[in-house]
Amino acid sequence: MAGNRACMFSVALALLGVLLASIPTTVQSIGVCYGVNGDGLPSASDVVQLYQSNGITGMRIYFPDANALQALSGSNIGLIVDVANEDLASLASDRSAATAWVQTNVQAYQGLNIKYIAAGNEVGDQGGDTGNILPAMQNLDAALSAAGLGGIKVSTSVSQGVTTGYPPSQGTFSAGYMGPIAQYLASIGAPLLANVYPYFSYVDNQAQIDINYALFTSPGTVVQDGANAYQNLFDALVDTFYSALESAGAGSVNVVVSESGWPSAGGTAATTDNAQTYNQNLIKHVGQGTPKRPSAIEAYVFAMFNEDKKGPAEIEKHFGLFNPDKSPAYPISF
Secondary structure (H helix, E strand, C coil): CHHHHHHHHHHHHHHHHHHHHHCCCCCCEEEEEECCCCCCCCCHHHHHHHHHHCCCCEEEECCCCHHHHHHHCCCCCEEEEEECHHHHHHHHHCHHHHHHHHHHHHHCCCCCEEEEEEEEECCCCCCCCHHHHHHHHHHHHHHHHHCCCCCCEEEEEEEHHHEECCCHHHCEECCCCHHHHHHHHHHHCCCEEEECCHHHHHHHCCCCCCHHHHCCCCCCCCEEECCEEECCHHHHHHHHHHHHHHHCCCCCCCEEEEEECCCCCCCCCCCHHHHHHHHHHHHHHHHHCCCCCCCCCEEEECCCECCCCCCCCHHHHCCCCECCCCCECCCCCC
16 A cells, blocks of 8 residues: 555656646736826826736836836836936946946835836937947946846847848848847847837738737738748737847847837827727737747836827827826726
């Protein structure tokens, strides 16, 4: 009997091992971008409570907003903090400026869960000097390491306009400055922050792209790319980034989707129904990964609030999941 019990115990352990192995070791991380270019927005402390009450586990802020950083203390919300594009030149040229930035905007706050520092947002698209991005990243990374904060990864946030190529397996970087950045990210184990918008791809190519492909509502495969079958445009855009990274010799770099969303008013196909459909499907989808990388994606929905001071295009005012009074712009579940 003792031998039988030992055998049964071994079988039970083996079965437990199989069960544990079948449980995903990662879960999707859904954040929401918190912009403040609007009238009548809630206080930062109310915003943090709104994140928590909706189960939103990540936040991106576009500058080191002292009110937000104070309110986030102890919340455990994972955070992307942007360096404003206009500050990149000083950080690139002067390591002491990067040290001061880290002291003022990171070390001065307690109880934060800062995951990434984004050295600029879509710098090339906004007419900034892209030559400042990499040296600013290097100086910020050195400053964080010197402060014992090497767990905070430095990256930069780029638009899908820095890539080219179709189908996704043919993706490369169209912007020459991206190769050295990609290789640096690989060397420090940091992800590339990518703003991914099927909405804009659809609007710019309506004759070639079906809206269902953009909204995650296609009934089946739309694009067959070798062994990879694409049922939605989001996956195709993300995998174009992965192919570009591989082409640049930086295939180990992960992609974090630092923005993605759909407007509810102000432009072509910008309706409440489409916005709700896209964002809810995005939230459901990211746990599956993409055909090239079938593991959970870390993604940040753009944006938390409708912001009436944004522009110049009217559509920029209508990406919010919530209105300034904290009421939902449409039903959404995290």
